[in-house]
Amino acid sequence: MTMAEKVEIVEVGPRDGLQNLSCFIETRQKVDLIRHLASAGLQDIQVGGFVSPRAIPQFGNIAEVSRTVIESIHGVRFNALVPNVKGAVDALSCGIRHLSFVFSVSEAHNKNNVGKTPEESLQELAAILDLLPSYRGAAVTVDLATTFGCPFIVKVPEERVLLYVQKVHEMGVRRITLCDTVGFGNPRQVQRIATTCLSSFPDVTFRCHFHNTRGLGCANALAAYELGIESFDTAIGGLGGCPFAPGATGNTATEDMAFMFSEMGVETGISIPRLLETVRFLREIIPSVKLESSLARAGLPGAEHKGCSM
Ligand code: COA
Numbered sequence: 001m002t003m004a005e006k007v008e009i010v011e012v013g014p015r016d017g018l019q020n021l022s023c024f025i026e027t028r029q030k031v032d033l034i035r036h037l038a039s040a041g042l043q044d045i046q047v048g049g050f051v052s053p054r055a056i057p058q059f060g061n062i063a064e065v066s067r068t069v070i071e072s073i074h075g076v077r078f079n080a081l082v083p084n085v086k087g088a089v090d091a092l093s094c095g096i097r098h099l100s101f102v103f104s105v106s107e108a109h110n111k112n113n114v115g116k117t118p119e120e121s122l123q124e125l126a127a128i129l130d131l132l133p134s135y136r137g138a139a140v141t142v143d144l145a146t147t148f149g150c151p152f153i154v155k156v157p158e159e160r161v162l163l164y165v166q167k168v169h170e171m172g173v174r175r176i177t178l179c180d181t182v183g184f185g186n187p188r189q190v191q192r193i194a195t196t197c198l199s200s201f202p203d204v205t206f207r208c209h210f211h212n213t214r215g216l217g218c219a220n221a222l223a224a225y226e227l228g229i230e231s232f233d234t235a236i237g238g239l240g241g242c243p244f245a246p247g248a249t250g251n252t253a254t255e256d257m258a259f260m261f262s263e264m265g266v267e268t269g270i271s272i273p274r275l276l277e278t279v280r281f282l283r284e285i286i287p288s289v290k291l292e293s294s295l296a297r298a299g300l301p302g303a304e305h306k307g308c309s310m
């Protein structure tokens with residue numbers, strides 16, 4: 001097949017990246033981070049999670065952050081993670097129109113993360129889908145967590161992944177993100193799952209979300225890209241991880257993924273120097289957090305002397 005000359009990179013740092021930090025980031029700093037990301041060329045940004053502040057205190061200011069960025073930053077599609085109807089209603093009332101509804105293929109992880117079985121989560125999804133027509137322009141992407149492995153049951157049967165893809169497809173969802181929540185996936189596995197998904201559901205736009213826990217984030221993304229997946233979630237500075245998945249660590253760093261594609265001649269719309277400035281800004285707001293970013297550590301080729309070591 002002919003490979004796309006362009007990929008879409010969806011920044012999930014303000015959500016996945018910040019949710020695992022122990023320190024609370026004030027609204028102003030979150031908004032500034034999102035502004036930096038937008039000025040680096042990121043056009044799709046996940047602003048946070050409309051989740052219980054008891055589960056994730058970091059998102060205690062999600063409504064304020066959402067309203068402020070929607071009002072003051074233009075030309076960006078803002079999306080937010082929602083785990084249930086309440087989260088969806090709250091997000092929609094703040095003006096968010098792109099919802100990422102998360103549930104996990106693994107029952108053990110879903111229970112730990114959102115307190116529900118996958119079937120119960122599907123009931124929440126059905127209720128959210130019923131709500132959408134009342135909000136102009138509203139759309140849902142389903143994030144299928146633990147597609148490539150689960151910290152509780154380790155191996156997730158591929159048939160189970162397909163079963164849930166099929167169920168959400170039957171409900172009318174046409175955007176699905178295959179998520180490697182804990183970085184267990186490998187490129188061959190990605191090829192198998194992506195091949196079956198793409199051939200069985202040609203009317204679905206699939207995205208991939210790879211944590212770089214074991215160093216395979218970009219390798220997995222490349223495997224998916226070569227099969228025709230053109231959209232990827234990443235987090236600035238390689239931050240991230242689900243607090244309800246033991247052993248979860250950072251997402252693939254936005255700058256590493258953008259660098260890979262841009263070196264390959266595949267357009268991302270992102271300015272890498274500006275992205276590196278954003279990493280520097282991130283270091284200013286969370287100086288004690290170690291960032292997992294190869295590009296920020298090494299610098300652009302030919303600029304070794306300028307690398308900002310971390
Ligand atoms: N946002 C804010 N508050 C919420 C909420 C949401 N989306 N959903 C439920 N709540 C509140 C309820 O209003 C209720 O509040 P009250 O006790 O003051 O009346 C309380 O949370 C308990 O509601 P319940 O429906 O029993 O939820 P729960 O305690 O079983 O928690 C979730 C379920 C989904 C809200 C919680 O597990 C959660 O927020 N998980 C987020 C996980 C996450 O973000 N993981 C990382 C991303 S993968």
Ligand code: ZN
Nearest residue numbers: 016181241242
């Ligand atoms: Zn994640």
